[in-house]
Amino acid sequence: MAHHQHAAAAAAAPTAAPAVHVGEPRAGVPGPDTVLTLRDVCLDILTEDDPIPILRHLDLTVDKGQIQGLAGESGSGKTMTGLAIMGLEPPQARVTGEIWLGDENLAEMRGRALARVRGRRIGMVFQDPSTSLHPQLKVGHQLTDHARYHLHLTKSEARDRAVEMLERVGVPNPRDALDRYPHEFSGGQRQRIAIAIALMCKPELLIADEPTTALDVTVQAGVLHLIRDLVDTLGLAVLFITHDLGVMSAVADTVAVMRHGRIVERGHKRDIFVQPRHPYTKALLAALPGAKGGLTSREDLRHMDLTADPEIPDTVPGLDADGVPIPEADTEGKEARQ
Ligand SMILES: Nc1ncnc2c1ncn2[C@@H]1O[C@H](COP(=O)(O)OP(=O)(O)OP(=O)(O)O)[C@@H](O)[C@H]1O
Numbered sequence: 575m576a577h578h579q580h581a582a583a584a585a586a587a588p589t590a591a592p593a594v595h596v597g598e599p600r601a602g603v604p605g606p607d608t609v610l611t612l613r614d615v616c617l618d619i620l621t622e623d624d625p626i627p628i629l630r631h632l633d634l635t636v637d638k639g640q641i642q643g644l645a646g647e648s649g650s651g652k653t654m655t656g657l658a659i660m661g662l663e664p665p666q667a668r669v670t671g672e673i674w675l676g677d678e679n680l681a682e683m684r685g686r687a688l689a690r691v692r693g694r695r696i697g698m699v700f701q702d703p704s705t706s707l708h709p710q711l712k713v714g715h716q717l718t719d720h721a722r723y724h725l726h727l728t729k730s731e732a733r734d735r736a737v738e739m740l741e742r743v744g745v746p747n748p749r750d751a752l753d754r755y756p757h758e759f760s761g762g763q764r765q766r767i768a769i770a771i772a773l774m775c776k777p778e779l780l781i782a783d784e785p786t787t788a789l790d791v792t793v794q795a796g797v798l799h800l801i802r803d804l805v806d807t808l809g810l811a812v813l814f815i816t817h818d819l820g821v822m823s824a825v826a827d828t829v830a831v832m833r834h835g836r837i838v839e840r841g842h843k844r845d846i847f848v849q850p851r852h853p854y855t856k857a858l859l860a861a862l863p864g865a866k867g868g869l870t871s872r873e874d875l876r877h878m879d880l881t882a883d884p885e886i887p888d889t890v891p892g893l894d895a896d897g898v899p900i901p902e903a904d905t906e907g908k909e910a911r912q
């Protein structure tokens with residue numbers, strides 16, 4: 575039965591590349607390098623009364639070698655999207671739609687099959703490295719445990735790979751590091767270790783949920799450069815979640831902007847940041863200090879000063895309670911800021 579299902583799933587997999595113009599990735603349209611495809615993904619929280627809609631009709635793709643950003647204010651559904659992809663949504667959630675990782679529809683997988691895919695083919699990094707690192711286990715154990723389980727490596731093979739990964743993410747003295755505990759490292763190093771753990775099984779997809787938000791800005795820049803470097807050298811596909819548009823503009827290739835569980839705008843970063851179309855995106859950008867008129871070029875983005883404070887407010891002025899934009903002239907209204 576499992577065989578049959580898999581064959582059916584493979585047959586329905588998004589394969590043929592539609593005629594999209596190369597170099598201008600149109601999110602939501604799978605191509606030959608597409609690693610992740612979401613199609614019409616909805617998530618509702620079931621209650622005794624009506625279900626609460628959390629994610630609405632998400633269409634999104636992430637390609638090999640691409641950092642797809644997911645932006646939006648607090649509560650817009652960014653983390654829930656990552657959790658739904660991983661199959662880690664809360665138990666009372668109902669997910670519908672298709673979540674393709676290559677030719678496997680994760681939305682149809684359950685239990686051990688899903689855990690196997692999740693562990694091997696997707697890595698996840700969270701905001702706070704202490705949620706991914708166990709405080710009482712040596713770093714080496716945490717790196718090798720997962721890989722030994724999923725890849726059936728011997729202890730020494732797993733340790734060798736752990737050293738290689740720690741080297742790769744820039745943790746000094748990797749062989750020594752294996753025998754130390756997380757608290758013996760700085761916050762930035764801990765996040766590098768969490769990234770190394772996520773990479774141990776050489777996943778195709780990395781989901782990074784606010785991976786630098788807990789770090790101070792100079793350390794943040796180092797971790798962002800690392801992620802970029804991993805994408806360029808390993809061909810990793812990354813879904814990069816952040817509410818911070820300064821970080822987003824520095825790291826992402828393509829950006830999807832979420833509001834109230836929907837993707838309201840998406841496209842190449844250049845277009846989103848320079849010529850946003852949706853009023854909500856405009857409002858988000860207007861709230862970004864120093865970027866009032868939008869950013870100007872890819873070079874600007876590359877050299878953007880990550881040590882400047884790029885925080886945006888959690889909520890954005892300029893839209894009324896139903897999400898209907900207030901006319902543009904008012905969206906920069908100072909009275910709406912605290
Ligand atoms: N376990 C849960 N049960 C019910 N609702 C939840 C649960 N977790 C989150 N939600 C709701 O889902 C919505 C989306 O939350 P989510 O955590 O995805 O937001 P976010 O965009 O990641 O925000 P932030 O920038 O603050 O991290 C919110 O309305 C939130 O209240």
Ligand SMILES: [Mg+2]
Nearest residue numbers: 652653654783
């Ligand atoms: Mg979140």
